Amino acid sequence: MIDYVSGKLATLTPTMAVIDNQGIGYAVEISLQTYDVLRGKDSATVYIQRQVNPRDGSEVDYGFASQEERELFRHITSVSGMGAASARMILSSLTAEELRNAILGEDVNRLKGVKGIGLKTAQRMVLELKDKIVKGDGASSDILFRTDAGAASEEATTALQLLGFAKPNINKAIQAILKENPSASVEEIIKAALQRL
Helix, strand or coil, X not given: CCCEEEEEEEEECCCEEEEEECCEEEEEECCHHHHHHHCCCCEEEEEEEEEECCCCCCEEEXXXXXXXXXXXXXXXXXXXXXXXXXXXXXXXHCCHHHHHHHHHXXXXXXXXXXXXXXXXXXXXXXXXXXXXXXHXXXXXXXXXXXXXXXXXXXXXXXXHHXXXXXXXXXXXXXXXXXXXXXXXXXXXXXXXXXXXX
């Protein structure tokens, strides 16, 4: 199984990249997020996720500019009825931050705004992913949904856990605080969270 490929960026389009590694060209499907990161670069590293089409057994490699985006892709494709093409469309239409806010805020209209995502699919995404985000099931979702205030958020979370608060409640409070004040310091986050918890 290939985890990542590094090399010369031989071809780049908004939907595909070819990485030349020692004379072998690895073609990967990409999202617009990854395209924006790779644009203008001579060489690149892309993180690989292989998807097998259940209908015909064909394999497609998807490439991501970061491990975080790959994790997000995996989360989306874990939702029942969501395929790789839909996941790529979502990642091309919404940033990780916008997607997180839509799921936490249960904003099905925002999710429905993505081409090919209907009401039932949007509701299923909220239902199946909200719990994972709020509970912070392991490091992957912490990394995945990190904001610019990630370091402050992590420090505040640790401090509040030491004070005896439950992580799901802490995460919910911190999300709300950072939505109101994205540049909040550790002290400001803790003070505001203590008023909410």
